[in-house]
Amino acid sequence: DGGITQSPKYLFRKEGQNVTLSCEQNLNHDAMYWYRQDPGQGLRLIYYSQIVNDFQKGDIAEGYSVSREKKESFPLTVTSAQKNPTAFYLCASSIMTSGWGETQYFGPGTRLLVL
Amino acid sequence: AQTVTQSQPEMSVQEAETVTLSCTYDTSENNYYLFWYKQPPSRQMILVIRQEAYKQQNATENRFSVNFQKAAKSFSLKISDSQLGDTAMYFCAFMSQYNNNDMRFGAGTRLTVKP
Numbered sequence: 212d213g214g215i216t217q218s219p220k221y222l223f224r225k226e227g228q229n230v231t232l233s234c235e236q237n238l239n240h241d242a243m244y245w246y247r248q249d250p251g252q253g254l255r256l257i258y259y260s261q262i263v264n265d266f267q268k269g270d271i272a273e274g275y276s277v278s279r280e281k282k283e284s285f286p287l288t289v290t291s292a293q294k295n296p297t298a299f300y301l302c303a304s305s306i307m308t309s310g311w312g313e314t315q316y317f318g319p320g321t322r323l324l325v326l
Numbered sequence: 327a328q329t330v331t332q333s334q335p336e337m338s339v340q341e342a343e344t345v346t347l348s349c350t351y352d353t354s355e356n357n358y359y360l361f362w363y364k365q366p367p368s369r370q371m372i373l374v375i376r377q378e379a380y381k382q383q384n385a386t387e388n389r390f391s392v393n394f395q396k397a398a399k400s401f402s403l404k405i406s407d408s409q410l411g412d413t414a415m416y417f418c419a420f421m422s423q424y425n426n427n428d429m430r431f432g433a434g435t436r437l438t439v440k441p
Contacts, residue, residue: 242427253330253417253431254371261427269428301371312359312378312426317371 213238215318217302222323224289224296232287232321234302241307243285244315247271248299257300260285261307289323297325328353330420332432339408340440346393347403347435349418356380359421360394360401361429366414374416377401408439 215236224230234243242261246254256269260279274293279285285304289296299322303315329352339345351360362374377385377394384392389406405412418432 244427251335251433253419253433254429255431256428259427267427299369303371312421312423314361314373314376315429316373317363319368319370 215302215304215316217300217318217321219321220319222321223326224323225326227291229288229290230323232289232300232302232323234285234287234318235283236285236302236304236318237283238304238316239282239306240304240316241282242305242313243279244303244305245269245275245277245285245287246301246303248301248320254301257287296323298323328355328358328420328422328430330418330430330432332416332418332435334435335433336436336438338438338440339405341408341410343408344404344406345408345437347405347416347418347437349401349403349432351399351401351418351420351430353399353420353422355423357423359423359426360392361419361421362390362392362401362403363417363419363431364412364414365417365434366411371417374403405437410439410441413437413439 218233244259245257258277260266276288302318305313305315358379360377364372393402415434417434420430
């Protein structure tokens with residue numbers, strides 16, 4: 212079955228620790244995205260990537276880093292510089308055939324908690 | 327920057343009844359895409375319906391339909407014959423034609439379908 216997988220489902224971070232959230236898709240989508248969801252708020256864009264080895268910052272990129280070494284994978288690292296990382300993180304992907312307006316499809320999410 | 331407003335934090339409806347969720351947005355663009363996503367308790371974001379701004383006809387998907395009022399910048403979602411499985415958070419989202427990688431989400435409406 213085609214889809215987007217995220218792991219782990221739950222992640223605990225200690226103070227000063229970097230943690231990496233995994234996102235993999237087998238939909239052959241070109242673009243991938245990372246969003247953060249806080250209670251009572253909509254999703255906010257952290258980073259996105261349209262092609263391999265290229266990515267762009269979203270509204271709240273500070274304290275996060277990404278890589279796109281393979282089309283299928285777009286891992287997100289939450290660094291120690293992110294002072295309030297507790298949130299629900301959603302990965303999404305979309306095709307880019309028409310250039311814009313393509314629907315974004317989401318993974319099941321990762322809940323990050325700080326110990 | 328575009329903003330999306332969902333003025334109803336919570337709503338409830340009886341099973342089999344009809345409910346309408348409101349969404350307004352702010353933009354100076356003439357063409358863009360609008361989306362409704364559903365997030366059930368599993369927290370997986372699922373596309374419900376999408377609408378391209380230059381299309382006059384309102385989009386429909388089975389029991390879901392929209393009332394798109396471009397001049398008023400309004401994009402409401404109507405759910406007919408509500409089912410218990412429709413219980414979820416519903417998010418309205420805006421996609422600019424100039425930056426298709428940046429979707430703007432509203433804060434969401436929590437819908438409860440009562441038996």
